[in-house]
Amino acid sequence: MTAGLDQAKFFERTIRALTPLDAKRAQSFLADLRVRAREDELDGVVALLDDDKAASFIAAVLDLSPFIREALQRVPRILDWLARSTPEAALQEILADIAVCGAEEGASEASLMAGLRLKKREAHVLIALCDLAGIFNTEATTGALADLAEACTGAAIRFLLRDADAAGKIRLVDRNDPERDCGWIVLGMGKFGARELNYSSDIDLIIFIDDKKPAIIDPYECVETFSRLTRRLVRILQDRTEDGYVFRVDLRLRPDPGSTPLAIPVGAALHYYEGRGQNWERAAMIKARPVAGDRESGAAVLAELSPYVWRKYLDYAAIADVHSIKRQIHAHKGHGDIAVRGHNVKLGRGGIREIEFFVQTQQLIAGGRFPELRGNQTVAMLAKLAERGWITEQARDALTKEYHFLRDVEHRIQMIADEQTHILPEDDEGFARVAHMMGYDDADKFAKDFLEALKVVERHYAALFEQAPGLGAEHGNLVFTGDVDDPDTLATLSAIGFERPSDICRIIRTWHFGRYRATQSAEARERLTELTPALLKAFGETKRADEALLRFDGFLQGLPAGIQLFSLLQSNPRLLNLLVMIMSAAPSLAEIITRKPHVFDGLLDPAIFAEMPTRQYLDERLQAFLGSATVFEEVLDRLRIFAAEHRFLIGIRLLTGAIDGVRAGRAFSDLAELMIAKAFEVVEAEFQRRHGKVKGAKVALLAMGKLGSRELTACSDVDLILLYDHDKDAEESDGEKPLAPSQYYTRLTQRLIAGLSAPTAEGVLYEVDMRLRPSGNKGPVATHIEAFGKYQRNEAWTWEHMALTRARPIVGPDEFQAFIRQEIDVVLASRRDREKIARDVREMRALIEQEKPARDDWDFKLKPGGIIDLEFIAQFAMLIGAARQKPRPLGTEEMLAGLDPAFVDPAEADRLVAAHRFYTNLSQTIRLCLGRDASKDEFIPGMVDLVCRAADVPDIKRVEHNLKEIAENVRASFNRLVV
Template sequence: MVAERAANGWLLRPAFQLRPLDESHADAVLADIAASASERELPRVAALLGRDGDVRRFLAAVFELSPFLRDLARRRPQMLDALFDQTVAERLDFLGSEIECCWTGEGVSESELMKRLRLLKTEAHFLIALADLAGEGDTQATVHRLSRLAENCVHAAIAFLLADLARQGKLNLPHPDDPARDSGLIVLGMGKLGAHELNFSSDIDLILFFDHKAVVGDPMEATDIFSRLARRLVRIMQDRTEHGYVFRTDLRLRPDPGSTPLAIPVVAALTYYEARGQNWERAAMIKARPLAGDIEAGEAFLKELRPYVWRKYMDYAAIADVHSIKRQIHAHKGHGEIAVKGHNVKLGRGGIREIEFFVQTQQLIAGGRFPELRGRETVQMLSQLAGNGWITAEACDALTRQYWFLRRVEHAVQMVADEQTHILPEDDEGLERIAHLLGFADADGFSKAFRESLVDVERHYAALFEAAPELSAGMGNLVFTGDVDDPDTLQTLHNLGFQRPSDICRVIRAWHFGRYRATRSAEARERLTELTPALLEAFGKTRRADEALMRFDEFLSGLPAGVQLFSLLQSNPALLRLVATIMGAAPRLAAVITRRSHVFDGLLDPALLSELPDRAYLEARLSAFLEGDRPYEEVLDRLRIFAAEQKFLIGVRLLAGSIDARKAGRAFSHLADLTISAALDAVTAEFAIRHGRIRGARVALLGMGKLGSQELTAGSDVDLILLYDHDPDADESDGDKALAPAHYYSRLTQRLIAAVSAPTAEGVLYELDLRLRPSGNKGPVATHMDAFRKYQRQDAWVWEQMALTRARPVAGDKELCAEIAGEIAAILIQPREAAKVRREASDMRKLIEEEKPPRDLWDIKLARGGLIDLEFIAQVAVLTGSFTGKPGITATLDVLAGLAPDYADAGMREELVRAYALYAAITQITRLCLTGPFDREDVPPGLSDLLLAVTGMPDFSVLEAELRDTEAGVRRCFDRILRGKAK
């Protein structure tokens, strides 16, 4: 028989003829291979390649068109010689048998196994390609052969690894001669491998599970043992050696691949799929097939998964989620002519993925009720869907025809260089090469057929989802399934404004995997999937979209649940935009909402933007928040929680424009007054438990700086002075640990500082600064009222009395607060030499400029003509009797508005008031949004937009020009008023 076949010649006859790109080059290539055959004493091959005829012309075209196949033939011409004795089918059967048993034999090492697998796989791969190009079998036969080849290789590698572990004493195999049987190790082939649909240069998707009954010496080591086995399997299959590689192997379709071992216990896997599995994972499981290891255990595992994959009833949410998968793989409708060059045959418009998805979505919807729709193979299921009436016979025929055509194109693209690519060449020669490999006369003929195929597929695919909700017009793909980035999705994200689209894909996949408590339930993930396009659009518009989404991700990671939030954001676009603004433009607020997710609850209040956060509003809410008898530490923690939430909500109102900078400053100051007052009460009561009280004692806190002038910002420290008084003859407190008055109030003040400023799990209430007390840091931290009165009237420097113009009692004994306010008013109206006050204020401003020069134009506090200049103008006016308003007014803006005409004329007053309003607007927004200084070169674009909104400027260059002019104008006023300079 062999002799008869040899006499008849080579046993692969091309069904049609291919043409090379260059006839002379093809002849040279064939001559080179013939020479290699002669060197290896293969006369039949040399003669075949030297003899004119259909076979020679076919091989000349193949090897000229495919450098990959040419190099294989040159290195191993014996692969051609084998076809004199066996047909392709017979040879492939023989090679398959050799692969199946190549792990057996005495002393077969891992390296020897790797060599055998690579040599056998290479020959099979080569022959499958030749048979495909010759038309010996159709494309369906090709994908089946490739899949069978991969299955044989995995089966052999798994058998070897199990046997090797048994030799090491790690496993007790029931059947040493058949290691996989009853081993408990399950190897599922996924995707195209599971469906017998591998492409020519395909990687293979595997998932490894193991049964808890697996025969492991120590069950506690099972995960580690099988995970190391999986790692060795990948190395055996895909490491490149001098003999090539077997198959690139991907284990990332396992549950939550970023946080799970390479091999997963069956129980853990079933729990995951039941509790956290997603619809795209259900779709992936349609093609799952046990192909190595314990086949019976694999079948049992898939049987247990049936209720998860094949739901008997599809509720609305599940159908909506199927639609959302489709929305992620966007159906393009009428977006212009499809380009052939550079088109992705798999993922592009009208490509293979659309046909596969067309089938899988119908299977997900109907497979629960119709078992016949649960098959793995795409074309077989197209036929079944048509038979059951789910699609038309015309759709079935068209999609079947185009599926196999596109698969042939895919193979041709990959046969050129054995690259895992699905993209057609961009250049003319490359496209011509593909056309010739497919039997077309030229690229034009191929391009016409290819474009018609894509249009045909696109038409049926788009019609499948006509009733499904669409993404925003022109948004493009949004695919976050699996563990590999979709190229079109990366482009979509880039177009939306994301600079690191791959990182964004990784983050969103983590949401879908249910790694956070907020995304752990199926309902939460379904809501989030529906929300994702709108969410990405909203964050994309922040212009620093990546940072914004990362902050939102950090926020999500701390949420206890997500369904309510996702539903709320989906139904309330304005709230979604506000959240995006916070995350993109306000790192300080984003940090608050991330660390304390409960503050987000305040955003759910429908009256949030309509109710003003005045003193009465805040006082009522604080009272309710502290209601009841609570331990001292709990009171302090609740004050921190309340302050953090209310600072956040005041900031949100400012961002949303429902309050202006002035009202925000007052609200932040009211909040500080109330919470520090409550802290003082708690500290006083707690301190008295051990140290008692002093007879006739009264305590008050004097707010200085921005607290005193009610101009606090979100990031302000608080300047305080603690003042006290008591009966003249009180020598010590009446507690168990009695203290003298000075020592008592010093200790009380230190306790207050710790209560307010010490960091706890709930953060810091306020950073306190007590340096404005008499004698500064050198003096005692608490000041007796008589000492304060005497110091301010006799010893205070001008700058200290300037600071006193902003002083305001904020907490403590009401009578003492009134007394302090009266004393301050009396001190401020004392007669002074106006010229001396102006001179000393001017000298002090000069000293500040020398010691703390401004960073730039945007250092509004220190800038020449900035906030300090305005504050000094106002403070000097109060000290010199040049303020015409009511006594006790501390707000800088109010003082500037009431400057006496002989101190500043009407034009100057208007200029100064306008400047302060501009500075306050900028300062409130920047301190609200940023945790550090304002850097013009690194400002979040969203913050730029907010600054333009609050200042009413059309663009940032105009705002900078206005700021520059304003600072120059304020400095002119400062020089005229305090330095007596002419205009």
């Protein structure tokens, strides 16, 4: 099981040395732990902490992992296991204790939940310490985590079975062995099934019922009975209590989860898989394993499913489908170099998912003929694939090494705060923390090794695509010369996927005749002719090939030149796939590059996907782009060009899955903030040239709404308030055309609005909305800071204070911005009548529903249980002082995550955060593709896959199921909390 000596205690072994981020801080944490151990009279732990080697290691861990530090400070006796026993024996004792949880006389569901949580924490910390020390290798760590999940699931299952038996719902064969012949089949899927769990993993379960088993009294009632038990199982394992949670549970891998119960009879499940099962479901079943309940029946079900998963003969249609999945995933991940900071170790390019997919696709193709390739563990199957000659020994060794490395990185990311994240921190401290936990003293050396690991995986993963079926001679002719359609070419185009092949021939002949600027040169036409088969094949694989190719034709018409692009597309299939995706799935982006082909130039930068669109990244590129431009109109035009290009590039990152909707919102907001700041700078300078300055002037722009909360989308307008101050004796500005202060700032604001929103040849920078200023449209467009403060304290309505929760200054002198923030904080911290605020919020929500009802379930913003409900819950909590975080959070997700447990149960808060993220990811994707919110009927076919990916579910039915369930839960929370 381990890399060390099985009979030696923890600190008698050779352990990996770790370096803390801050040695002084680490020693302080160690001293605190010693005090706690002495207070609890834990002599063994005190002795352990007095040992130099043990103390050095534990001090480093305390500094590097806040989660482990908190757990040990809270329960220092966890270390007693290591003081008196070997790690292996300690874990076996804990698992034995878990196995009898809930079995004692008089046990209740509450006592079971408490016992599982306490024991899970002990095991979790021990596994982490053994992993960090190098005592457990990757397989030992993931296996121990899977054993822990299996033990906890089994204990809960046995308790529920006994409880159901006592209630007369089922009739157990043996109450001392309740799982035997109970008919309740619990299959572990994914990493749980494969015994490859990560440190903060969900556990994926599928629940079946064998209604022929003797424990089942009434086959007609068993679905309801076991669905209810399954719901309780999820609650026992997943709900957050004062002791934490055991494991989050995901049941969405079951057949058609939108319309099936939580527990499905075996017969219905087999009928589904044999008649409607998808290839991705075949792939999922590779890792299935009975983990609790009626294991004998579970094994029988998997044996029955074996012919469905493992085809006896090579299924060429299935192979083509698998290759299609490869191409889609490949295109979705972006292209170019690989990032390090901010990189998703699981889903990003060169990540864990690519190794898993590499293995599973080979298994699906070959496992039918070679039973030895049917295992469910990634590394073991790499070895078997090499044995059978499906991959080289070099590929086996390289991917095995990098799989272990990347899984270790994933575990350390999660050990920081016990969060289910796979993203390397972007900040220096967070990144160094992971590096040190990996045993590196030098973060740059870790970054170099990590980057090399991703590149190795990417090279092997890319080789899968070289094997994909090509558009070869077997498809027939592709001839576009002359004026008459070639019959064989029409047949070929139809076979590829085009519905109007004659129209496609006409378009391509237009290209070859050089009627566009991009195809006027002979060399450009030659490059395009060579590219045409690949283009047609790529467009033919989309769901509406004709429409997508027409959009590409419109793009070509606007191109000033074509040689560079055609050569690039020919040598870079990833870029070709990306362009096809835009044309087939995102008409809004296609329209942008058709009208402004220059925005596509940004994709020629090979580093585009290696860099995350952070504020610093955008700022550096803006300075380089503006160069020496100083003339007012020239600077504004360059800002419009820069904004259009980078909105497009942020959108591309979202489209390809390089960033999610939340990060896209931050990036769109950072871009807007930069553009507004630079535009204000040049507008103010131009204004001062004629009207001078006001004595003691201070000006700031206050971002409101989605800009304030950093949640902008690709097509958002910006909400702004201009605030100013000046010396009390200032009567007018000092320029050649002096103005009184109020008139001065009114005109300055009007100039800024014109600069941002006036349409020009380069388009509009941003539409500006100033209706959130004091007194709304009736008030002046510029507001004196003193008037602003008085209004907010004495006259503002509840809805204005709700809007103020998202306000932040983005332009202006630092001290003036700090003063504004302080003013806002004072206003928001004012004591309020909770009942009155709740009444105002509910009335406002009801008024919105009455005057602007949601058009359908896809109206995420307005629907009952939608984004407005989430925003109102967060803003209501801020106004009544139910938020804990300092400094004050601005984004809805951050507000919800920091709510006081006295206001909302942490488990409910987690669900609200997840709901907001779900809506955000969907909304960002839809707005990116269509340029606006839309109902499902307006989705073009290529979009559906993107929407499903944004929702992290395999089909649109599941998206709709989740939407309905989330909306009901959010509305219930709104009704319960806003009181």
